[in-house]
Amino acid sequence: MNKSFWTDRRVLLTGHTGFKGSWLALWLSQMGARVSGYALAPDTDPSLYQLARVDELVDSTLGDIRDRDALENTVQRTQPEIVLHLAAQAMVRESYADPTGTFDTNVMGTVNLLEATRQCASARAVMIITSDKCYQNQEWEWGYREIDSLGGHDPYSASKACAELVARSWRLSFMGQGGQDTRRCAVATARAGNVIGGGDWARDRLVPDILRSIDNGQDVVLRNPQAVRPWQHVLEPLSGYLLLAERLYSEGAPWDQAWNFGPADSDARCVSWIAEHLMRECNSDSRWKLESGTLAHETQQLRLDCSRARQRLGWIPRWTLEQCLQEIVRWHSAWLNGRDMQCFSQETIARYSEKTDP
Numbered sequence: 001m002n003k004s005f006w007t008d009r010r011v012l013l014t015g016h017t018g019f020k021g022s023w024l025a026l027w028l029s030q031m032g033a034r035v036s037g038y039a040l041a042p043d044t045d046p047s048l049y050q051l052a053r054v055d056e057l058v059d060s061t062l063g064d065i066r067d068r069d070a071l072e073n074t075v076q077r078t079q080p081e082i083v084l085h086l087a088a089q090a091m092v093r094e095s096y097a098d099p100t101g102t103f104d105t106n107v108m109g110t111v112n113l114l115e116a117t118r119q120c121a122s123a124r125a126v127m128i129i130t131s132d133k134c135y136q137n138q139e140w141e142w143g144y145r146e147i148d149s150l151g152g153h154d155p156y157s158a159s160k161a162c163a164e165l166v167a168r169s170w171r172l173s174f175m176g177q178g179g180q181d182t183r184r185c186a187v188a189t190a191r192a193g194n195v196i197g198g199g200d201w202a203r204d205r206l207v208p209d210i211l212r213s214i215d216n217g218q219d220v221v222l223r224n225p226q227a228v229r230p231w232q233h234v235l236e237p238l239s240g241y242l243l244l245a246e247r248l249y250s251e252g253a254p255w256d257q258a259w260n261f262g263p264a265d266s267d268a269r270c271v272s273w274i275a276e277h278l279m280r281e282c283n284s285d286s287r288w289k290l291e292s293g294t295l296a297h298e299t300q301q302l303r304l305d306c307s308r309a310r311q312r313l314g315w316i317p318r319w320t321l322e323q324c325l326q327e328i329v330r331w332h333s334a335w336l337n338g339r340d341m342q343c344f345s346q347e348t349i350a351r352y353s354e355k356t357d358p
Contacts, residue, residue, distance in 0.1 A: 001239065001353075005246050007032035010122065012078055014038045014065060014113060015086030016058055019200045020129075022048040023234050024084065026342070027242070027349050029057040036078040038063055038071060039087050048199030051341040065109035072116040079122040082245050085113050086129045088160075092298065093204045095156035106159035107166060114170040117185065125248035126175075127241060128167040128189045132230060132262065132304050133157040135191075143230075143265065143305030146191075146258040153299070164189050164258065171256055186252040188244060192237035193230030193262035193304055196274075196324065198331020199345070200234075210275055211332055214284045223291040223298075225272035230262040230304045233324040235352045236317045237261040243315055259313070262304030267321040277322070281329045318352065 011028055015021040016037030028035045036059040042049045049055070059078065063070040065087040075083075088106050089095065095102040110128060117123045135144040136151025150165065152158030171187040196207045206222075213220045240261035247255040275288045309315040319327065327348065334344045 001243050002246060003031045006242075009033045010036070010079060010081045012036050012038065012075060012080035012083045013058070013086065014084070015088060016054065016060065017042045017047070017049045017062075018086065018090075019048055019197070019202065020195060020234055020238065021086045022052060022054050022199065023197065023345070023349075024086070024238050024241070025054050025058050026052060026345050027235075027238060030346055030349055035059065036074070036080065037061065038065070038074045040064060044201040044203075046201060048341075048345070051199065051335065052345045053342045056342075065112060066104055068112045068116070071112050072119065075116040075120050075123075079120065081122055081124050082249055083113070083117050083123055083126045084129070084241060084245065085110065085127065087113075088129075089156070090131075091202065091204055092133075092154050092156045095154055095159070099155040102155045103159045103162070106156075107162045110163045110166045114166065114174075114187070118170070118174055123185050125245055125252075126185060126187045127245055127248065128163060128187065129241070130163050130189050130191050131157070131160040132191050132193050132260070132302060133299075134160040134164050136161075137299045137302065139299065139301045141301060141303070143262070143303040144260070145305045146260055146308055184252055186248040186256040188248055188256050189258045190237070190241055190244065191258065191260050191304070192240075193232045195234045195237060196231055196328060197234035198328050198335070198348070199341070206271060206274060207278065207328060210278050211282075214279060214282050214286050215336075217286070219286050220275050220279070220288040221291045222271055222275060222288050224300075225275070225288065225290065226270050226300065227298060228268055228270050228301050228303070230268045230302060231274060231321055231324065232261075232263040232267065232317060233319050233327060233352075235349065236263065236319065239318075239352070240309055240313070240315045243313055247313070259309050260304045260306045261309055261315065262306045263317050263321065265303065267317075268303045269321060274325075278325050278328070281325050
């Protein structure tokens with residue numbers, strides 16, 4: 001990653017108030033980028049956005065990605081060179097409760113973002129962040145590749161597959177790749193694994209649920225303990241997004257396609273493994289137990305093949321899953337002890353960057 005590339009670079013980051021978005025805003029700001037954000041207000045209290053005072057570092061606009069006029073006004077006002085689209089409804093169980101809102105946000109929100117960017121003369125590169133769950137899950141024991149079929153059983157997964165198709169359509173039809181527009185604006189999609197890290201308080205997400213239970217001296221309730229997922233620290237895929245964005249901006253093709261960013265194969269672990277190791281890292285006496293009642297459908301096996309990113313981008317994950325869990329406990333303990341979480345989070349980014357930068 002070339003830090004000097006980002007100095008004074010105008011970046012629009014949607015979803016900057018969320019968990020991943022806040023970490024990315026901190027990282028971009030640390031490298032000297034001029035970051036503008038567009039998102040709803042944080043939906044958890046506490047939130048990383050508030051604790052790390054991300055609003056001090058970002059030109060923030062609070063708005064709904066489904067509000068096309070407000071989004072277009074923000075894009076025109078900020079004139080970004082690079083757009084990173086993370087705003088989404090990101091929870092599988094919430095997608096069952098509100099399928100219409102999930103599709104509206106994840107599909108039409110992506111349409112709105114691409115259309116607003118298409119009308120912005122300064123934009124040179126767009127990254128649409130989707131999900132590892134965009135693949136048609138076959139319960140394979142090997143990783144999905146970017147050329148594998150898209151699909152999705154639950155509304156969240158299906159909406160992310162749709163967002164992939166939307167991005168491909170705009171790239172081919174409008175963004176200079178033989179389409180109607182002559183001005184080139186490279187569009188790529190990124191599919192990360194199950195992202196975990198300090199500063200996440202989302203409902204129905206494994207690590208926040210475990211930490212809440214430990215803090216309250218309660219046992220951990222797991223709904224699908226044998227489900228296997230590609231777990232990775234939040235900074236791992238973010239480093240891939242930043243590296244890819246540099247290539248997109250500077251070269252366009254052949255980087256304007258879909259990319260997987262996931263952990264080493266050995267770090268695709270089951271849910272109960274994560275719970276047991278995290279409880280051990282916290283020196284907790286809590287145990288896990290199985291959630292009772294009828295549960296919504298969830299896939300059992302999910303892995304990613306990241307050969308494309310490794311071979312072509314030179315991107316590799318740097319922290320093992322054990323290191324990732326240690327970093328989570330370190331961040332959580334710092335928060336419990338009243339540390340300045342903007343400084344602590346930036347120190348975490350700097351420590352990670354020391355392992356990735358040449």
